[in-house]
Amino acid sequence: MAKLIGIGVGPGDPELLTLKAIKALKEIDILLLPTGRAGGESEAYGIACNYIPEQVTQIKRHFPMTSNTVEMLGAIQEIAAEIIPMIQAGKTIGFITLGDPMLYSTYGYLKKFVELECEVATIPGIMSFGAIASGTNHILCEGDTPLVVYPCTDDLSRLDALLAIGSALVLMKVFRQFEGVKAKLIANGLADSCVIASNYGKPNEVLYRSLEDVNPENLSYFTTILVNPKA
């Protein structure tokens, strides 16, 4: 049956695609490619391109990355309104997404609009922090310690409570808050229980093992800090 398929392509290395994702790419009629900038390239396409058959129609659409939720949802609703008639006409549409479609992904918003009218299926992908952990030899979490995935896009007010609990942490999008995050982690004795990764897996990758060593000028927006208090 025709549907929307959300396909996680993992964080960057094409070898981290799953067999299920590759199979789905071969079954779709249309590939919806998200771009973060108007007229820009799709990063997910760069990962999956070798597995997309030539006959698949590609439509590239801009999904605005903005803190203005109304604007963002409006743009995504327009894209949903465009693809719903295609699915109702019998086409299966694939939407490729970095990492995992269900974790902090634009796909979640698109899915909510489309599933009101059409069938939707989702294929999980390797999450960026899982790939960073394996690639840097960092154990995310053991035993009965909780693991917290924390997007550092708010005021960090919840981070103190999480640190007090003794959680292992995955701090995402750290860039703008780096100094504040660093101070909190050092105050909790965690300066050397970290991996700091910027542009992980890309040619301009930067890795540090201690917060004290970090030169903030080398960090990009896509900076992740993994913290294991038992490490």
Added chain:
Amino acid sequence: MAKLIGIGVGPGDPELLTLKAIKALKEIDILLLPTGRAGGESEAYGIACNYIPEQVTQIKRHFPMTSNTVEMLGAIQEIAAEIIPMIQAGKTIGFITLGDPMLYSTYGYLKKFVELECEVATIPGIMSFGAIASGTNHILCEGDTPLVVYPCTDDLSRLDALLAIGSALVLMKVFRQFEGVKAKLIANGLADSCVIASNYGKPNEVLYRSLEDVNPENLSYFTTILVNPKA
């Protein structure tokens, strides 16, 4: 160079293996198979078996699942002492592990012993909660909400603070604590913002969308509850 490779095979569906995991299985000389019970079968082997070449030597070893940490670490140290000379003699050993090797996995302990003497590499796998989220159409997390992965093997004392923060939750190994977890989630108005999955992806899978519907007699040890307060 000879080494230990930790290979995540995902939570159960062989199609959720990555290309990288399959490639690694073709490069190893020896496959170390963990079993949870002495003389039992390896669940990870059942997932990966179709991708393991015939010429690979298989050695099955019992990794005890016990709350006695000293006993567990002793057993794992013995296995490490057995495989380190094999690696030093030039063999590459693969250790397959359910889900992701860096998240609540026995592999983490084995790695710590082996990396003192030999090279170690790790290949991430699809985490069980990511597969449950995609398979049940449940968005794990959006926006700036933290996601907490919580093993319900302790006294749940940290769960109240995490709920107060408004986190999205992945509650693992819920079985023995089901009634306590249920009471806390209902008190926080989350009875219907959940997916409850027992034996996910297996023939005896049980799924519920509301805590009120759950018959605890149907739940196994491998029960996961996903909670999205915005769902």
